[in-house]
Amino acid sequence: MSRTATPLPAVEVTGVVPSRALRVLAWLSFAAEVIIIGTGGAVRLTGSGLGCTEWPLCTPESLVPLPEQGLHGIIEFGNRTMTGVVGILALAVLLLTLHAVAGLPLVKRALWGAAVGVVAAVVAYTVSAPFGLPAFGFASGALLLAVVIAAIDSLRRTPRRRDLAALAWVTLAGVMAQAVVGGLAVVSDLNPFVVGFHYTASLLLACVTAAYLVRMRSVTGPRVRVVPAWFAVLTHVSGVALAATIFFGVLTTGSGPHSGDADIVRDGFDATVLAHVHAWPGYILAALVVVLTVAAWVLRLEPRRWLLVLVAAIAVQVAVGVWQARTGLPEILVGIHMVLAALSAAVYTVLVLRLKRPAAARDTVPS
Known part of the structure; x- marks a missing residue:
């Protein structure tokens, strides 16, 4: 009987086969990171950077732009909405990745970490608001810190394909940090260095999601x-x-x-x-x-x-x-x-x- 060489199936080499949903969402996450650079550019190039004068609200009284904000308010709010889309896609990719590499227990642990982060954000907001401090900034910082801690805990418990889990966590944390930097750009009256950093961070997130797509199709090991x-x-x-x-x-x-x-x-x-x-x-x-x-x-x-x-x-x-x-x-x-x-x-x-x-x-x- 002839014995010909046949490549090992991916599951035998990696132990992880990305689901169709994960593959689709990973591509959508990359596309969204590129699109948000375009929408962010539209905000800047149309002079809509202060179309929403507040953050995370659009005006002191409203989350969404009011008629007096005109087209500039719509463009700026559209970019903020795109940030939400990018965040949801990053979270979905993360949860599906954790399920693929470690199963449901690690997904539940990550969700518990998210719940703790939300509680920490609420506490930070409640404590800082009465003193006239930037309460939303403190709340965002607390939530981001909780995500970083959850990422470290998750990666320590990930038995395989830690590279995929790390890239997914970096994307989610980066999107959250980007939202904070976007807020700083508004409150700093579009400081060019803050705006430049905002763009650079978006570019780096596009690279991270591209790296995820490559690694998702690769086997693990040396x-x-x-x-x-x-x-x-x-x-x-x-x-x-x-x-x-x-x-x-x-x-x-x-x-x-x-x-x-x-x-x-x-x-x-x-x-x-x-x-x-x-x-x-x-x-x-x-x-x-x-x-x-x-x-x-x-x-x-x-x-x-x-x-x-x-x-x-x-x-x-x-x-x-x-x-x-x-x-x-x-x-x-x-x-x-x-x-x-x-x-x-x-x-x-x-x-x-x-x-x-x-x-x-x-x-x-x-x-």
Whole structure:
């Protein structure tokens, strides 16, 4: 009888097979993280940053925008509503992940942790409100602290696929922290550094959810590099160039004309100078990625297809950046530029994860 090599079934290697619901919700979570960058950009680029003057209420008297807030209030409240959608998706992914890796007991423990967090938030609000302190801020901080504690407890009790559980917890905690930072942006009258951090954190959450999608389809265990060492080093150098490009891009936007509200004038860095500084690491990044792509296809390396995706994203990003700079920074192009930066970072995250593969993926068993 012939004995041919057959790949191990995923369940034998990982012990975890993501359900269809988990796969769908994980993709929706990633999509929502990208969409909220677009809605956040719309808030800023339409001058709706203070469309809701309070947080978490829209006005001192109302949770939702009133007619006098007009379109600006609707746009700002729409972005806040999107935050709720992102949070619900992150929570759903977390609970399904915990159920997949450890069963119902860990899900119940996480829900009990959430209940304790809600109680802590109520207590923090009740104690701080009479003294005129930012009660909602204290309540949000207490809830976030409870989530962090619950995450640490959960990860200690997770018997397998701790990587998936950790990514799911980071996403949920990050979304909650993002809501707090968004509130700080409002109460600080759209401080450019707070707004810039708000965008950067959203971009990082897009990368985390992209990493979850990759790891969800991978087996667990030791990982081995599938590219030459020099290729891996050059890829990480490209990551530094990407980070520098995004950093200076955030500073450039923060110093430009789109402050988020017509009554707020930026008078910090020189946006014209920063635009050139932002372009330098961008061109270096483009050159490095082209070198990596050519090398990957010549050597037939595993991540070569993702490099093509990254080349396409960066090429469009560069074109949009040059176009917007030469046409006076029209709002639509700035918004596209912001979203493309997040997508480029997410694709780069996938690329880095493709530099290695689980050693177990090479194992075979006789049929």
